[in-house]
Amino acid sequence: MRVLLTGAGGFVGQITAKALLDDPKVTELILTDIVEPPVPHDAKYRDRATVVKADLHDAANDLAAKKPDVVLLLHGIMSSGAEADFELGYRVNVDATRTLLFALARGRPGVRVIYASSIAVYGSPCPKRGLTEETPTTPESSYGCQKIICETYINDLTRRGKIDGLVLRFPGITVRPGKPAAAASSFMSGIIREPMDGKECVVPTTNRTWRMWVSSPGTLVKNILIATRLDTSSLARHRRVVLLPGFATTIDGMLDALAKVGGKDKLDLVKLEEDASLKPLFDSWPEEYDNSFGLALGFKQDDSFVTVVQEYVDGLKQTNGTAH
Incomplete structure (x- = not known):
């Protein structure tokens, strides 16, 4: 299995890369980010990693030409950063994502694409508890709006048979090591x-x-890996959203x-x-959210x-x- 991972230099990108490079079924892992991402030093199969320093706006066609079997879209400007810099947030979170998605639709039709979305898509006047994948999305941040836009791209391209998409709405992820991120939830x-x-x-x-x-980083990575091999045949082609259990x-x-x-x-x-x-x-x-759909699909909870x-x-x- 050849995997393309965007946002590979970030925290989630790095821990996901480590897990993929420990998996003998992954024959090649293409790590890409705007700054050259490191290959996790303690990964079992480090020699299977290929590093591509690139702006997705410029490199989308070249990345699609590498014919990945699975694409993990983990890049992005976090919530506070997207709110502080409106244009940068849309350039990275929307424009770069759309550019790569369309390149994949042309150059690698049917590829499994897993998109990292967020519970930031919800806002008032939604209920405080019991939210599901069907609850109307009313984001109150630019970040949440950007996620909804890209979710729609994933759903439409999947409906048209261009990709085999899956949207994962992440809970808040804690505990993250290192310096505080540019997120309100840091x-x-x-x-x-x-x-x-x-x-x-x-x-x-x-x-x-x-x-x-919330969810732990370890459980998040387990769920991302589950998504790479999930049987999506029972899912509606125009609705590919899953709330990851938290x-x-x-x-x-x-x-x-x-x-x-x-x-x-x-x-x-x-x-x-x-x-x-x-x-x-x-x-x-x-x-509080309803975990039942995600758990029924086999995703895990802390x-x-x-x-x-x-x-x-x-x-x-x-x-x-x-x-x-």
């Missing part, structure tokens, strides 16, 4: 990551019972997990400070936020030899 990782590194984290809300819908947690739930896994002393490093500019966005986010934090701490130990 504190969902910072609330664990920074204290575990001995640093202070400022959470932009004082609502300790506010519910967030679960609800609160600020209190996150802090409890931090104390349980990292120690109660870590709680002193978390400060809750209301950010009025973000409150309308946070208030627009639904609290057990609890404690297991999510434990996964992160175990990863720190493997990388650094210890966790603070």
